[in-house]
Each structure stands twice: as C-alpha cells, then as structure tokens.
Amino acid sequence: MSVVVDSLAFRYPAAGAGLDGVSLDVAPGEFCAVIGPSGCGKSTLLKLIAGFLSPAAGRIRIAGTDMTGVPPRLRNLGIVFQNYALFPHMTALENVAYPLKLRGVGRAERLSRAGQALERTRLSGLADRYPRQLSGGQQQRVALARALVFAPGALLLDEPLSALDAAHRAAMRDEIRAVQREHGIATLHVTHDQEEALSIADKVAVMRDGALLQLASPQELYDRPADRFVAGFVGHANLFDGTVRGPDLVETAIGPLACATGGLPAGTAVTLLARPEAVRTDxxxxTVNCFTGTLVRDRFLGSLRRYDLAVPGGTILGETLSRGDIRSVQIPPGCLRILPA
Structure with missing residues (x-):
C-alpha cells in the first residue's frame, strides 16, 4: 500500500510554523526517511499523515483512498513513537496483542498473532516480561511488533531509535529495515540521524522551514544536492562561493579552481561543492587545484581522519586514511560540482 501527500499545508496558531505545500509519495514496500533541522516540519508531516493534526490544505491518500478527514483509528497505520508508549501493566505479548483487541479479534487468535509478531522480531522468549524488565532495544522491538501485528496499510516511525546508544541504534535500524522488507510495507521514518537515514532508506526527503527541498535516493542526495542548504546539511562539505572567470575556471576566495562550468558565461556567481573524501593529500x-596550508584541526575517527587545512583565503575540509603529515592538498577538478542557483 502507498502513502501519497499532495500539497499539504498546516500552520500552528501561536508559532506560525508548520508545512507549506509539501508533496511526496511512498510506494508500496518503499522506505522513505525524512530529515531536516529542528523545527523544519518533519514531525508535523508525520502527525498529519497519522491524523493527529488536520491540514489547512492538501490531501493525504493511503492505499489510494483519501484519508484527509478520517480519524486516526480508522487510517490503518502502524506507528512507533520515540518513547515506544508501551503499557507498563501489560506483558510484551499483551502489548502486541492490544491493537487486535481493539479491532474485535478473539483472544485465542490475537494471542497467536501477537506471538508470531514477537517471533518475527526475535522476542518470543520474552513474551511474559513487562516493559520494565526489557532493555531499550527489546522495548523498541515490542513497539515495532505491535505496530505490525494488525497488517497496517503503512508504517510511521517517529525517531524510534533516539533513546538507544550508538551500538544498539545501528543494530536496530538494520532490524527495522529487515522487518519492513519482509512485510513489504510503505514506511515513513522521521529521524534527526543522517547516517541512519542514508543507510536504510530507499529515498530521503530533506525539509527546511516547512518546505520539502529535495526527495531523492541517498546517493543522489549526497552526490547531486538540490541547493547549497542541502549540500551543507547532508554530510560534510566544502562550499566555495565564486565567479566564473572563463571556460572551466572559477575564481574563489582560496584561489582559482578548475572545474566543469557547463558553459556558464564569465561573471556568473556560483557555489562549488567538494566532498571532503574527494580531497587528496600530498x-x-x-597538478591543478593544489593548495598548501596549516593543519588547524585533526580528528581521528577510527576508520578515517578528518582534518581542516587553513589556506590563504579560507579552509579546506578533507578526509583521509593517511596517518602522515598533511601540508598540501588537491581538489580534483572532476570532484567539484556547481550547485544550482
């Protein structure tokens, strides 16, 4: 089943913030992550789809049916909240079975289906435990099983991994993706963790100030950002403002940079993007686009090393596996991209 949002608009009465004509679609079996700075509207989007808020304009379709004015309980959506919202007086099995009880499913059948859901999330041995007896990761899996037990039309995830430590978060995002693929269910995942979004999503939506700036695959989003904000927000980036001086040459604060300018006329103001992993040391x-400077920041991150090299006119951010001294770098012309105006 699919989720389609068409020109959705909403405003909070006091703050004035909200959404401004957001449109996106999540196909059956597709996993879409939504990222953006705090207050950009990503959680508001999820609440509108869930029916917890009513839009000022636009439509929401789930499995082809217009659900814009339908109450949340009738939208057939599985939802996993940031705090999991498990009932403390119920066991894991009872928590998972509860949505089936609300739908009038008989006790024997709902307990059987809840047991199967726990087994799929590797919790069958913990069915009789209460939430206080479960770890954060186990509680998260109970919440996921509860959201899937009634075969929802779509799955909404509201930062469900934010309460976990880094090691458990990485493991759980893989589990969520595996369960989602098994069910073939359209999923919208709101998160502040870019690595999480890029690693598990089929496509990623970037929002800012209530607007959707770009919806693309993780690789396209990283390699071909729609504008300067997306380029700077997604991952790490060198952004150089400059002016086209001639064929395949841009003048910047750190000096002239050779790159493909796409036939832009001289005098055109542009912004160049270079990802730090493309910067070469020594x-x-x-060779062209070479700079010598002083290492002002050097961060060892285990699998790689991220550094800032101060050069006349600015700073170049780079990433390398090298452990040696860094005094000069090159930005290969083919790795520079002119961002859309």
Missing part, C-alpha cells in the same frame, strides 16, 4: 607537483 598531490604531485604541477
């Missing part, structure tokens, strides 16, 4: 003499 380039051979005579």
């Amino acid at each position: 380039p051979p003499d005579g």
